[in-house]
Amino acid sequence: MIDERLKKDLAILPISTIRALTNLSDRQIRYYESQDLLTTKRGKGGQRRFSLNDVERLIEIRTMMESGDxxxxxxxxxxxxxxxxxxxxxxxxxxxxxxxxxxxxxxxxx
DNA sequence: GTTCTCACA
DNA sequence: TGTGAGAA
The missing domain is CATH 1.20.5 (Single alpha-helices involved in coiled-coils or other helix-helix interfaces)
Known part of the structure; x- marks a missing residue:
């Protein structure tokens, strides 16, 4: 379905969810974003909203970090x-x- | 109660 | 990268 890509791109998750799903500290998550590794949107009060694609990317990043990259x-x-x-x-x-x-x-x- | 930014012994 | 302060 064409909807699948749209759902994955929807940036609706708060950083607390990303922290739980990736086992990264919110400090690290924000730092990676500052290094242009993530494409986040901002919601109410300037709060970051992450998508499922961001979750997948962060997991890949964490894996690469653990292997010394x-x-x-x-x-x-x-x-x-x-x-x-x-x-x-x-x-x-x-x-x-x-x-x-x-x-x-x-x-x-x- | 959560998340954001900024600064640092 | 962690942590804590102060604001939203």
């Missing part, structure tokens, strides 16, 4: 992933265009 390593990894994903999307877009052209070509030949 620095915050910079993690940041770089997400950066390269972001670039690679953009390229993949571009490739998919080109492929879909090619398919459309092939369809049109077949139709015109008839």
């Amino acid at each position: 620095s915050l910079k390593d993690i940041h770089d990894l997400y950066e390269t992933n972001r670039v690679r994903n953009r390229q993949d999307e571009k490739i998919d877009f080109v492929r879909s265009l090619e398919n459309e052209f092939l369809k049109i070509g077949r139709l015109e030949k008839h």
